[in-house]
Structure formats: structure tokens, C-alpha cells
Amino acid sequence: MHPFTLERPRDLATALAFGAQAGRNDATAEYIAGGTDMVQLLQEYVRRPDRLVSLNGLLDDRIEVGPQGLRLGPAATMADVAAHRNVVEQFPVIAEALLESASPQVRNQATMAGNLLQRTRCPYFRDVGYSACNKRAPGSGCAAIGGMNRWHAVLGTSDHCIAAHASDLAVALIALDAAIEIRGAPGERTVPLIDFHRLPGVTPHIETVLDAGEVIAAIRVPATPTARRSHYLKVRERASFEFAIVSAAVALDLDGNRIKEAKVAVGGVGTKPWRLTQVETALAGTTLGAEAVPRAAALATQGARGYGHNDFKIELMQRVIVRAIQTVGARA
Amino acid sequence: MDEKRPENSPLELTPTEQPDDLDLTRRELLTLAAAGGTVLIAETLLGAPVAAQPVSPGPPLVETVLRINGREHRVQLDPRTTLLDALREHLRLTGSKKGCALGQCGACTVLMDGKRIKSCLSLAALVEGREITTIEGLAHDGELHPLQAAFIERDAFQCGYCTPGQIMSGVACIAEGHGGSEDDVKRWMSGNICRCGAYEYIGAAIQEVARATATARRG
Numbered sequence: 001m002h003p004f005t006l007e008r009p010r011d012l013a014t015a016l017a018f019g020a021q022a023g024r025n026d027a028t029a030e031y032i033a034g035g036t037d038m039v040q041l042l043q044e045y046v047r048r049p050d051r052l053v054s055l056n057g058l059l060d061d062r063i064e065v066g067p068q069g070l071r072l073g074p075a076a077t078m079a080d081v082a083a084h085r086n087v088v089e090q091f092p093v094i095a096e097a098l099l100e101s102a103s104p105q106v107r108n109q110a111t112m113a114g115n116l117l118q119r120t121r122c123p124y125f126r127d128v129g130y131s132a133c134n135k136r137a138p139g140s141g142c143a144a145i146g147g148m149n150r151w152h153a154v155l156g157t158s159d160h161c162i163a164a165h166a167s168d169l170a171v172a173l174i175a176l177d178a179a180i181e182i183r184g185a186p187g188e189r190t191v192p193l194i195d196f197h198r199l200p201g202v203t204p205h206i207e208t209v210l211d212a213g214e215v216i217a218a219i220r221v222p223a224t225p226t227a228r229r230s231h232y233l234k235v236r237e238r239a240s241f242e243f244a245i246v247s248a249a250v251a252l253d254l255d256g257n258r259i260k261e262a263k264v265a266v267g268g269v270g271t272k273p274w275r276l277t278q279v280e281t282a283l284a285g286t287t288l289g290a291e292a293v294p295r296a297a298a299l300a301t302q303g304a305r306g307y308g309h310n311d312f313k314i315e316l317m318q319r320v321i322v323r324a325i326q327t328v329g330a331r332a
Numbered sequence: 333m334d335e336k337r338p339e340n341s342p343l344e345l346t347p348t349e350q351p352d353d354l355d356l357t358r359r360e361l362l363t364l365a366a367a368g369g370t371v372l373i374a375e376t377l378l379g380a381p382v383a384a385q386p387v388s389p390g391p392p393l394v395e396t397v398l399r400i401n402g403r404e405h406r407v408q409l410d411p412r413t414t415l416l417d418a419l420r421e422h423l424r425l426t427g428s429k430k431g432c433a434l435g436q437c438g439a440c441t442v443l444m445d446g447k448r449i450k451s452c453l454s455l456a457a458l459v460e461g462r463e464i465t466t467i468e469g470l471a472h473d474g475e476l477h478p479l480q481a482a483f484i485e486r487d488a489f490q491c492g493y494c495t496p497g498q499i500m501s502g503v504a505c506i507a508e509g510h511g512g513s514e515d516d517v518k519r520w521m522s523g524n525i526c527r528c529g530a531y532e533y534i535g536a537a538i539q540e541v542a543r544a545t546a547t548a549r550r551g
Contacts, residue, residue, distance in 0.1 A: 001412040003390055003391040003412070004391055004411060004412070005391050005392060005411070006391070006394055006411030006455070006457055006458075008394070008457065008458070032455070032458070035453055035454055035455060035458065036435060036450075036453045039414065039435075039452070039453045039454070039455065040434050040435060040453065042412070043433055043434060044434070052411070054458050056458050079447070102523075103435075103438070103450075103522050103523025103524075104448060104501070104504070104505065104508075104520055104521075104522070104523055105435075105438065105441055105448045105449050105450045105501065105523045106435060106450065106453070106523065108444075108447040108448060108449050109444075109449050109450070109453060109454065239518070239519075240518070240519055240522035241522040241523060
């Protein structure tokens with residue numbers, strides 16, 4: 001690890017005053033909470049902050065479910081949220097996405113906020129032996145375009161970066177219209193999760209809308225008729241402890257076999273967690289099992305672009321969406 | 333490759349629990365050898381033990397109180413020290429093993445406040461106040477934990493390197509109420525890898541203790 005000064009502030013105001021910044025490789029100070037991704041990045045010299053500011057004990061770790069919906073404290077662990085009875089019953093897609101993520105040990109350490117802020121699994125980003133990575137070293141190029149890109153995104157890519165966002169949780173949350181409360185020294189603001197992560201564009205090293213000295217203060221998920229009947233389907237190269245090749249979060253409001261409302265998001269294919277409103281619109285009013293369902297899923301490919309090794313994801317994501325819809329539909 | 337192992341080696345020695353104890357241990361000597369510290373080793377082998385000199389000034393040390401197996405240890409640590417390295421290199425608790433140091437293999441698994449974690453992914457200075465249990469703290473009054481006994485009974489290892497992590501993870505897995513079937517073991521022990529491929533007997537040992545525990549719970 002690159003040498004850093006470790007700060008262990010006693011209160012959040014002090015921590016915010018350090019002005020650390022998440023998700024930017026040019027930041028000289030970063031926050032650390034569960035540490036499961038940060039310590040890997042430090043060990044591999046992918047992140048070399050001069051100052052590391054601990055948020056241990058400073059952030060809310062409560063999980064609250066009420067008539068308004070779900071509120072997740074940023075420090076709640078993946079394991080605790082996945083095992084929470086009300087989350088399992090009322091927001092199954094969230095519990096499933098979490099249980100399909102990482103390993104039991106990591107789920108005991110990793111936090112909600114850290115999960116949303118985890119960095120991409122792009123092997124070129126994570127291996128400093130490759131000099132070209134615009135996300136790690138702005139302006140250095142992209143080794144994945146024209147390189148080994150089986151794991152990379154087909155939606156939201158740019159000529160500067162095609163790295164896929166790695167979070168399963170974010171895909172589930174984005175399907176359920178989650179919002180992020182952000183706290184900084186000046187005060188609080190709330191951002192829809194769909195606007196929280198940024199497209200790579202020409203600045204792939206800036207991953208979120210968080211400014212220096214800002215942290216995630218809460219994740220809010222509204223209570224909706226669809227949330228209860230929801231599912232996370234993750235396709236990957238081994239059955240557990242692996243990131244998604246393609247995943248889908250689907251939530252349905254059904255009237256018998258008729259889909260009144262659908263919410264659909266996909267993972268493993270986007271440079272950020274990807275909501276598919278055009279698929280949702282096409283699904284509304286259709287019947288489970290009808291030809292209209294795969295036709296609606298085909299709209300997921302709008303704007304999709306393969307880079308060679310990952311071309312198969314464009315076909316696969318349609319099938320994953322259809323199967324996730326079938327699975328939710330089969331749940332009475 | 334040079335970029336990957338830059339100028340500041342994290343292996344520089346920092347004071348341990350006994351700051352006046354400057355003798356190099358065999359383990360530290362081997363660690364330095366692995367890091368290519370040839371000059372230092374030559375001096376050590378030729379004459380009296382010498383204190384290791386950091387290659388360049390490291391970051392300010394942080395004082396940390398670690399609670400390990402019911403005992404408190406006050407240590408001065410380079411902030412880059414992971415919990416795993418603190419256990420192995422500072423507290424001489426070498427039961428927890430370093431495999432990948434990236435959270436993938438599970439050989440470093442310990443319990444923190446009763447829950448299994450990967451000690452290679454925690455900075456030691458950030459687990460102050462937490463109760464850490466390592467494989468050394470599992471047996472009580474000379475009596476092995478039932479899972480330790482089952483591993484021996486079932487010959488659930490070959491080289492043994494992953495075994496402490498497998499056992500600590502297995503103990504937590506069973507406490508969580510998992511591990512009673514082969515499928516359950518595959519799902520809930522996915523964070524522990526065995527390069528020898530002793531999974532069949534590891535799984536059998538965990539299932540045996542998980543079932544016995546479930547039966548005892550039902551009373």
C-alpha cells in the first residue's frame with residue numbers, strides 16, 4: 001500500500017471537514033467504512049490516497065421499514081439487510097441481490113453505502129500493470145476497448161470507458177425507485193439513485209455526483225405494490241461468490257396474469273446500474289407468457305453496443321429479463 | 333511490474349508489543365528475505381541483531397488496542413497494517429493464514445463480535461474495541477471445538493493451509509443456522525477456497541456438526 005495518514009474522527013462533522021472524496025482516483029483523501037473494496041484497491045496500488053478517513057461508528061446502521069417504505073442506514077451491513085425479515089418479505093429483490101453478492105464473510109463487513117460506491121471489476125482498472133485506464137489514470141486510454149472485454153458493459157459506454165458497474169444491490173434499488181440522502185458540511189440533499197452514478201463520457205474517473213466532503217446518509221426505498229412481488233436473477237460463471245455477467249431486477253404489480261405495472265433494471269451490462277423504462281412501458285397491459293413479453297424485453301437492447309467478447313450480453317440480457325419476469329409471475 | 337511494488341515496502345518493521353525488543357525473529361527474517369532485503373539479512377547473519385530501518389519514512393504510527401481471544405493488546409501500528417498482519421506479525425498469532433490478501437480465498441477468516449470476516453480486508457486500527465476470535469481462541473481448557481474435532485475425525489484437509497479459515501468460517505456458518513446439507517455448505521462456505529480440493533471431507537465435517545447442533549437446539 002501507498003503510505004497514508006489514517007484519521008479516526010470522533011464525530012461525523014470532523015470526518016466531513018476532511019473533505020475526502022469517494023469514487024475518484026485523483027482524490028488525495030478518501031473515506032473508508034467496511035473496507036472490503038477499499039483495502040483490495042489499496043493493496044493493489046489502484047488507490048493511493050495520502051489520507052484515509054474512517055467513518056467507523058459515525059454513520060447510521062439501522063434498517064427501518066414503515067408505511068412510507070424502507071430506510072437503510074449507510075453503515076448497515078449486507079448480511080444484516082439481507083436477513084432482515086421485513087426486507088425479505090416486502091422487498092425480496094433487495095434481499096436476493098444481497099445474498100447473491102460476495103461471500104458470507106464479506107457480507108458481514110461490507111456496508112450499504114460502500115456497496116453503491118464500490119469500484120468496477122474491470123481487470124484493467126484493477127491491475128496497475130496496465131498503463132491504459134482512463135478511470136484509474138485520466139487520459140491514459142482504455143485497454144478494454146480492443147482488449148479482453150467479455151466482462152464489460154454494452155450500455156452507457158463511451159470511447160473512453162466500457163467498465164461495467166459491479167453492484168447487484170444498486171440494480172435492485174434502482175428498479176424500486178430508491179433515493180440517496182447525501183450529507184455534506186453545508187447540509188443535506190436527496191438524489192434519485194438513477195442520477196447518483198454518472199455515465200463515463202469523457203470523465204470516467206468521476207463516478208458519482210458526490211462532492212468532496214460528502215457521504216451517503218441514507219438510502220430510501222418507497223413502499224409500492226410492485227416491491228413485494230420482485231426478484232433478482234443473476235447469471236454468472238459459477239454458482240456463488242462471483243460478479244454478474246448479466247443480471248435483472250424485476251418487480252411486478254399483477255392483476256391475475258395481466259401485468260399492471262412492471263419495473264425492470266439490469267446489471268453487468270451497464271456502465272452504471274441500468275433502468276429500462278422502455279421495457280416497463282411495453283410490459284404494462286401484457287399477459288404473462290404472451291409473446292409480447294419477449295418483444296418488450298427486446299427493447300432492452302436500444303442503444304446497446306458490443307465490443308467483441310461481450311457481444312453475447314445483448315442477447316443474454318433479453319433472456320434474463322424474460323426469465324426473471326416468469327419467475328416473479330409464478331410467485332402467487 | 334515495478335509500479336506494482338513501489339518504493340515503500342509495507343514490510344518494514346514497526347515496534348511490536350515490546351518496543352525494546354529489537355531482535356529479529358526468524359519469521360521477520362524470512363519475511364524480509366521474501367521482500368528482497370538482502371543487505372539487512374547479511375548484516376543480521378554476520379553479527380549482532382540489528383533493528384530494521386525503514387526504506388523511507390512511513391506514515392505516522394497509530395496506537396490501537398486490539399481485543400484478541402479475550403485479551404487486550406496495545407500496539408503501535410503502521411496504518412497500512414491489516415488485521416491479519418497485526419495478528420501474524422505483531423501478536424505472533426500465526427494460525428490465521430495469508431493466502432490471497434484480497435478477500436478471495438478465506439484462509440484469513442476470523443470472527444469479529446461473533447461474525448465471520450476476512451481479516452485481510454480490515455485495517456487493524458479500525459477494529460479497535462471489537463472482539464476478535466482466531467483459531468487459537470477456539471478450543472477451551474484444552475478441549476477442541478466440535479468442528480475442530482470433526483475436521484480431524486474426517487481428515488478434512490490435505491496441506492492444511494486453508495484449514496484455520498475453513499474452521500472459523502464453518503463455526504460461524506453453523507452458528508448462523510446453515511451447513512446442514514451439501515448444497516447449503518456450497519452456498520454458505522463459498523468464501524473459503526481449498527487448493528487441495530478437500531471439499532468433500534470439509535463439507536462432511538461441517539454437515540455433521542451442523543446437524544448435531546440443529547438437533548441439540550431442537551432439544
